[in-house]
Amino acid sequence: MARKNTDPIQFKVEETIGVLSTSANGWQKELNLVSWNDAPPKFDIRSWSPDHTKMGKGITLTNEEMAALKETIQQAGL
Known part of the structure; x- marks a missing residue:
């Protein structure tokens, strides 16, 4: 069932x-x-x-997106 606004x-x-x-x-x-x-x-x-109880704007990542982020950071030498 879709969530209503x-x-x-x-x-x-x-x-x-x-x-962090x-x-x-x-x-x-x-x-x-x-x-969520x-x-x-x-x-x-x-x-x-x-x-x-309160939160700011953020970003969510799937396992695949997190793995891609990790690889990108490693390739950048960070």
């Missing part, structure tokens, strides 16, 4: 992989595995409030 987005942080940075107000940019609307978890990079 008025339905709240459901999410569950399945695993915190790492904190912390801002002065306590928000943290994190790499996590997140399940009960779907299988995806890699997710975004900022989160200290209690994980």
